[in-house]
Structures are given as C-alpha cells and as structure tokens.
Amino acid sequence: MVSDHYVEGYRLLLGLNDSLQFLKTIPSNSIKLIVTSPPYNIGKVYEEKVKLNEYLDYQEEIAKECSRILKEDGNLAWEVGNFVYKKEIFPLDFFFYKIFKEDNGFKLRNRIIWRIEHGLHASLRFSGRYETILWFTKTDNYTFNLDPVRVPQKYPGKTYYKGEKRGKPSCNPLGKNPGDVWDIVLQDWEEQIWNIPNVKANHPEKTIHPAQFPIELVQRLILALTNEEDIVLDPFGGVGSSALGALLLNRKAISIDKEKEYIDITLERVKAMINGTLKIRKIGTKIYTPTGREKVSQIPKEWTNNENN
Template identity: 55%
Template sequence: MTEAQQLPLFLKKYPVFSESFTSNANVILHTGVAENFLYSLPSEIATLIVTSPPYNIGKEYETRRSIERYLAEQDSIIDELVRVLNTQGSLCWQVGNYVQNGEVFPLDIYYYDLFKKRGLKLRNRIIWHFGHGLHASRRFSGRYETLLWFTKSDTYTFNLDSVRVPSKYPGKRHFKGKNKGMPSGNPLGKNPSDIWEIVAHEWEKELWDIPNVKSNHPEKTIHPCQFPVELVERCVLAFTNEDDYILDPFCGVGSSLIAAINHNRQAIGIDKEQRYTNIAKERLKALYRGELKLRAMGKEIYKPTGRERVAQVPEEWRNQDLFEGITES
C-alpha cells in the first residue's frame, strides 16, 4: 500500500486550508486573538472544543498578571466558546497550575465555576500523568495536569464503542435469570469507566499516562508547552463523529488540528502567534503527504531496563551517607 493509499479518505477528498471561516475548508487556521475571531464563527458549529489555554506562568506568548485579571480575561472568551459549541457538543479544557511565591493555584478548580455558571455539565475530571517536568525544591514535583470534560446538555455525543478496552474476564457468564449461561460482557469489550490508564492500548484508569512533549519526543517543535497529539485523539474519537468540527482557540503549533484531521474530522484553530501558526500549517501539510512524525496512540512508554548508564546510581553517590549535612526544613 502506498503512502497516498494509507491517508484517510478525508485527507484525499478535502485538502483545503483557509484563514477565515468557509464551509468548503476542512482546516481553518487563523492567526489572531481568539476572542476576536470567535465572533466570526456561526453559533453551535463545533461538536468538540479542546484546548490548553495559557496558564499565566510567564511563557514567551503571554504576559503574567494577577490570577483575578487572568481569569477575567478568560471569562469573556468562554462566553463565545459556549455560543459556538453545539447542543450535543463537549468541551475539554486541559490545564495545570498557576504558581505564585511558591503557592499553587489549581486552575481546574478556578475554571470549574466559569463553565458551571454557563450551564455546562462536568462529566469527568481526567488526570493526565507524565514522567518529566520541572523539579521543585520546596514542594513535591508536579507530574500531572487535569482535563475537564464538560457537555452543553444531557444529549451529547459519546462513542463508547470507539474507546472500549478488552474485558478482563471475557468468558464470564450470567449465573441466573433469563440469560443464565450466556456471556455477560460486551463482545466489543468493556466500558473503561472514568479511571483510565493509557498504556499499550488499554484505558484502564483515569490516569492518562501519556508522555509530554520534551526534546526527544518525535512531535517536538519550538513551542515551549506543546500539546501531545495522542492526548487529543482520545477526545476526538470519544466525543465526535466523522466530519464534525473540532475547535482549538489556543491551537499553538496545531496538535489538536492534526488529531482532528487524522481521524476524518474538520478543524478550526486560532493562535495569536504567527510563528506557531506557520509551523501548524507545515505540520498539517506534512500530515497530508504522509510525512509527519507522530507518536503512535497507545504506544507503551519506554522504561529503562537498569543496564543503561542513566539508570544506574552514579559512582559519586555510592558508599556515602546522602543525609550528611542535611537539616530539617
């Protein structure tokens, strides 16, 4: 099979980019302020809004401000996001923590009220775990972020069969009642519930164990807080159908758009940084050509065997009292 034959049918039929909204484009990639562009979108167009907004931690694309001012600015954007989300739609808001003078402000808790007061309903609070990050010295090192999954109504798109996992006991049978002796499970697998551990294609726990995008990640670009495509793919498969619109109002280098297009959805992305949207467009073009490097969804995370030098205790640390000179803080 050739690379062209391996591409999703959607990519071969509709390789159309646009800077502004147009119904014949399957990728709308706009450079500008999210709130301004959202005004131009039709109401209830998106089946899924998935994003990771700025955390107000002083990255190169944001100006650090008080937590109150930061949330007030996001509040006005959320008004427009709720307007463009359709009745059967979901909103996935992935955030970490804002830290000031060593004190942690959990952003998911602050954001909850902003969505709840607009009538959205929280279906899951999902934990995304990763193995690498900044090392703290006066508190435990953070190794997770949270994804809030809200829906606009009680009649929302949820494709359970797309995310089922193998049953632990597929041979289990009913022991009484009219189905006595018949298999008691679903032949497609079990519902992974709200506790997911994504390792080697299994969603067993609510701990989403997906590596964050660091220097050795195949998807790494210049963006300092890049979204892994794999994290979005699970939302795309569970909460949308083919041809649905997926919107990322802070799309950065386009990971959400790639996840959408790779599964035959339509994508709308907005980012105020031209250099990021330029990279997003190049990544999408590489996807169309079958050349984009992606980490396979569900790929097992590498664990050292103990033979590698980095997995061994340094010679300098051996046979010495590591607690010598350390005082209680």
C-alpha cells in the same frame, strides 16, 4: 487576519488573531467539540503574566463565546495545570469549573487526570505530576462514543462466577473503558536515547512550542466526543496538535493562535501530514519501560563508592 486552507480534501481554518476576536466571527451552534489547553498565565514566552483576576476576566469572555458557538449536543474539554504565585499554587480547574458551570451552565462529565511521568523536580513541595482535563457538555444530550477509545482488558479471560452466564467471559471483547486517569506520555524515552549520556527528554512531535500537548491525548477526546465530519475547534491552538488530531480522524478543524510563528508551524505540520512525513506518536503506543540495562537506569558508581560517603 483569517487564512482559510483547504488542501487536498483536508478541511482546516487557521485563525491568526486574538482568540476572543476570532471566536466572535464564528456562527452560533456550529462547533461539535472545543478542546484546548489555554495559556496558564505563568509567564511563558507567548504570554504576559497578569493578575489572576485579569486573566480570568478574559477567560470568562472566551467561555461565553464558546457557549454561543457550541452545538447543543457539543462537548468542551479544557486542559489545565496550575497558576503559581509567590510559590503558592492555584489549580486553574477550580476557577474554570466556576466559569463554565456556574456562570455558563455547562455540565461536568469528567475531571480527567492526565498523569505526566517526567518533569521539573520541586524542592518546596511534591513535584507536580498531573494536569486535569475538565470535560463539559452543554446539555444532557451529548455525543459520547466509548467503543473507539476502549483499551485492552487487563484480565480478558475473566468469567462470570454465578447466575445464568456462569463460566462465560465477562469482559467486553472490544476492551474496557479507559477511565479518568490517563497515562499519555509527554516525553518519549527511546532506548537509544537512554544510552546517550546527558539524556534529554524527547518526543517525536516536539516543535519549538514550549507547551505543546501530544496528538494522541487530543485524539482520545476527538474519537469519544465527536463523529466523522464534525468540527473541532481549538481557541489556543499553538502548533496545531488539536487540528492535526482532528484532520487525521476525518474531522474538520479550526485552530486559532495569536502567534504567526505557531500558525506557520501548524501549516508545515499539516503539509507533512498530507505527504506522509508528519512525526507522530501513534495513539495507543506503549509507554517505554526501562529494562535496567540502560546506562541511565543504573545506580552511578559514585553512589556506591564508600570513600565518597
């Protein structure tokens, strides 16, 4: 089933379908950016865990379709973590690199580390604190806009120390390249929440989806890898984070998901965006640093009480 929503100038195509089936309906050479976080085959509510090879066979078919529908100057960004089997980890980007590069001829431009500060605490290995984004291009002629995603310089007052420009500012006034390690929060720790006992992770964008990514993460990719009016497609769109990121930046969006519940939430979020009530953590918002005064950032009395030691 395909539903086509054009609301007040916002251009969005929502596909409630199996991704592969839906991709087959999209014209060749039509999409500027394909960005997604696919299912990781780890048994989340929306997926049935299958043998790794079976999972990869399906993803191989998806990659072929992505290659067909992507424009020659288009970009593809694939955000993944680990598949886990019998307590062993299998980093999915190893497999996706082969699928996109070797089997479909894509060119890797960055392997971005998305650093995630909070998460489950492992006991048999170091706790996982990052996922990766493989950014591929189809050709050498691709869109990359650095200026819209520059971040403030750490030392803007730095100067050239020799040559003709000696003493003149050496930094770019527009900011510096953000680099390939991104600190974009998944959970946002607001001061008032820190002070409530039994603290729960909280992010203003959180819905019922168990593996949603923040809109600001995808917006950095959209700003750098597309221009206004380009089409951004997410083949595993969940609750529409990529679509919202695109629409907010005056791009067109296609979001596909097989779960009606997630497509319905996407529509609700788009409506909220239009009437100005969408909960969103704005791109570039500073990460909250505990001050040490919050109850939860203090050492518990029990740890310092000698009788308990």
